[in-house]
Amino acid sequence: MKVLEINHCNKKFGENEVLKDISLSVEEGQVVSIIGPSGSGKSTLLRCATLLETMDGGDLIYLGKPAAKADESGKSVYASQQELRAIKQNFGLVFQNFNLFPHYTVLKNIMEAPVLIGGRKKDEVEQEARALLAKMGLSDKADAYPYQLSGGQQQRVSIARALAMKPKILFFDEPTSALDPELTGEILKVIQDLAAEHMTMVIVTHEMAFARDVSNHIIFMDGGVIVEEGESEQVINHPTQERTKAFLGRFHR
Amino acid sequence: MDLTTIFTQLFGGFQYTFLLFVLTLVFSMPLGLLVAFGRMSKWSPFSFALSEAEKSLLRSGSSLPKAQSVGVVLRRFVGLFRPIQLVMKVIISLLRGTPLMLQLLVVCYGPYYVAGISLSGEWRFIALVLGFAINYAAYFAEIYRSGIESIPVGQYEAASVLGYSKSQTFIRIIFPQMVKRVLPPVTNEVITLVKDTSLAFVLSYMELFTTAKQIAAAQTSIVPLFAAGAFYFVFNAIVAFVMERIEKMLSYYR
Ligand SMILES: Nc1ncnc2c1ncn2[C@@H]1O[C@H](COP(=O)(O)OP(=O)(O)OP(=O)(O)O)[C@@H](O)[C@H]1O
Ligand SMILES: [Mg+2]
Numbered sequence: 001m002k003v004l005e006i007n008h009c010n011k012k013f014g015e016n017e018v019l020k021d022i023s024l025s026v027e028e029g030q031v032v033s034i035i036g037p038s039g040s041g042k043s044t045l046l047r048c049a050t051l052l053e054t055m056d057g058g059d060l061i062y063l064g065k066p067a068a069k070a071d072e073s074g075k076s077v078y079a080s081q082q083e084l085r086a087i088k089q090n091f092g093l094v095f096q097n098f099n100l101f102p103h104y105t106v107l108k109n110i111m112e113a114p115v116l117i118g119g120r121k122k123d124e125v126e127q128e129a130r131a132l133l134a135k136m137g138l139s140d141k142a143d144a145y146p147y148q149l150s151g152g153q154q155q156r157v158s159i160a161r162a163l164a165m166k167p168k169i170l171f172f173d174e175p176t177s178a179l180d181p182e183l184t185g186e187i188l189k190v191i192q193d194l195a196a197e198h199m200t201m202v203i204v205t206h207e208m209a210f211a212r213d214v215s216n217h218i219i220f221m222d223g224g225v226i227v228e229e230g231e232s233e234q235v236i237n238h239p240t241q242e243r244t245k246a247f248l249g250r251f252h253r
Numbered sequence: 254m255d256l257t258t259i260f261t262q263l264f265g266g267f268q269y270t271f272l273l274f275v276l277t278l279v280f281s282m283p284l285g286l287l288v289a290f291g292r293m294s295k296w297s298p299f300s301f302a303l304s305e306a307e308k309s310l311l312r313s314g315s316s317l318p319k320a321q322s323v324g325v326v327l328r329r330f331v332g333l334f335r336p337i338q339l340v341m342k343v344i345i346s347l348l349r350g351t352p353l354m355l356q357l358l359v360v361c362y363g364p365y366y367v368a369g370i371s372l373s374g375e376w377r378f379i380a381l382v383l384g385f386a387i388n389y390a391a392y393f394a395e396i397y398r399s400g401i402e403s404i405p406v407g408q409y410e411a412a413s414v415l416g417y418s419k420s421q422t423f424i425r426i427i428f429p430q431m432v433k434r435v436l437p438p439v440t441n442e443v444i445t446l447v448k449d450t451s452l453a454f455v456l457s458y459m460e461l462f463t464t465a466k467q468i469a470a471a472q473t474s475i476v477p478l479f480a481a482g483a484f485y486f487v488f489n490a491i492v493a494f495v496m497e498r499i500e501k502m503l504s505y506y507r
Contacts, residue, residue, distance in 0.1 A: 051413070051414075052413060085416055088415075092414065092415075093414045095407060095411065097407060099407035099411035101408065101411070101426055103429050112425070113415040113417070116417075117416040117421075145505065145506045
């Protein structure tokens with residue numbers, strides 16, 4: 001089953017065409033990595049998929065339900081606010097710089113959305129939140145505030161916060177880029193564990209070896225288009241396109 | 254007249270000062286938030302009409318580039334027309350750019366001069382509270398606005414992805430963080446307000462300062478003025494202490 005489907009996505013900022021006719025689909029349980037040089041539109045693509053930006057053209061479909069559908073001229077027409085809020089329950093996003101709520105404890109950061117928006121029972125959510133924290137190795141941090149945590153710990157909390165909504169698909173935008181090099185490992189490990197549990201994920205990353213190891217499918221973007229995509233081993237180790245080769249050549253493998 | 258009598262009489266005036274102070278804060282703080290919302294309003298009634306105009310230009314057979322360039326020009330001038338924001342900007346700059354004393358006189362005597370309405374005894378006090386509340390709301394609005402605008406956009410984005418509505422995002426995520434950030438400038442305003450209450454003398458409201466002036470004139474003595482100064486000083490010390498406590502209460506996070 002297709003969890004996410006994007007067809008012919010176009011996005012402009014003023015005169016700058018940032019995404020040009022991007023199409024992709026993500027199957028349940030699939031891990032997709034998106035790689036590419038700075039400014040190639042990776043973040044913009046994730047932001048369109050998570051409804052933080054509006055696409056100018058194309059479809060955006062979650063589990064068969066359209067969040068946006070192209071009209072006859074190709075222009076994206078979005079669903080109502082109410083429908084979009086329901087669709088948002090299907091996905092989570094982990095930001096590069098965490099974006100935890102600084103005035104909430106770790107536990108409240110994780111619990112508020114499932115209770116407030118998911119309408120679920122507080123004690124049931126609390127049990128799950130504590131279980132998630134235990135899984136992230138942060139059991140003793142439930143009552144801490146974000147500023148009291150290291151970057152790696154904050155990122156693990158933000159992953160727990162996203163998982164608490166029980167998303168069908170989880171997006172990551174360079175989840176380790178804001179971290180000190182010695183802290184990236186702990187986050188990559190968490191994502192690897194999620195992949196082993198068959199969590200459906202789309203990951204924008206600059207960690208090529210990680211992308212190859214964790215994902216089934218890799219998309220290489222440049223200049224707002226998908227230049228090359230395929231099975232991860234194939235794209236990283238035997239790229240066919242010149243631009244892909246040039247890009248990967250900059251990472252000494 | 255001995256010192257105790259002076260203090261007793263001044264205390265009578267101080268009660269009115271205190272009443273004016275509290276009522277001003279009670280009305281101006283929430284009003285300031287409304288004004289801040291108005292000031293940040295991006296409502297632009299013609300931007301919808303604009304894209305329609307572009308479409309009809311296209312339909313009427315004019316070329317795409319021409320329709321677009323007309324659209325771009327129109328957008329630059331008409332699309333930036335945000336009536337609520339504009340009105341609030343003008344009101345705020347008038348309130349901050351003219352003396353409070355003058356505003357108090359206008360509010361109090363305006364209805365009589367403009368419409369010939371004769372003014373009851375209570376009106377003086379109502380006008381005073383109204384004048385103070387509106388003037389301070391303008392200052393609070395600008396403080397709130399800068400506080401709200403200083404919250405990183407990532408907070409809105411995180412809330413949006415989790416499914417928070419706009420009002421949930423403001424009430425639960427933005428507002429509490431704003432309060433913490435605006436506390437120091439708000440403290441400054443509150444302390445200024447304590448001293449500004451003395452401007453009520455222009456409407457002969459018998460608050461602390463007016464009382465002190467009367468006693469000083471009647472007794473030909475400077476002592477009542479010093480005593481009034483002591484009242485203001487102690488009151489402000491208490492205000493500063495209370496605000497510091499509130500800041501401490503909110504220092505559990507950064
Ligand atoms: N809000 C915006 N307004 C205008 N232009 C934008 C905006 N966001 C992104 N862009 C532009 O869109 C292009 C793609 O940016 P994007 O952030 O998607 O790239 P990226 O692939 O994520 O790069 P990086 O690897 O550096 O994160 C860039 O040219 C950028 O300047
Ligand atoms: Mg990016």
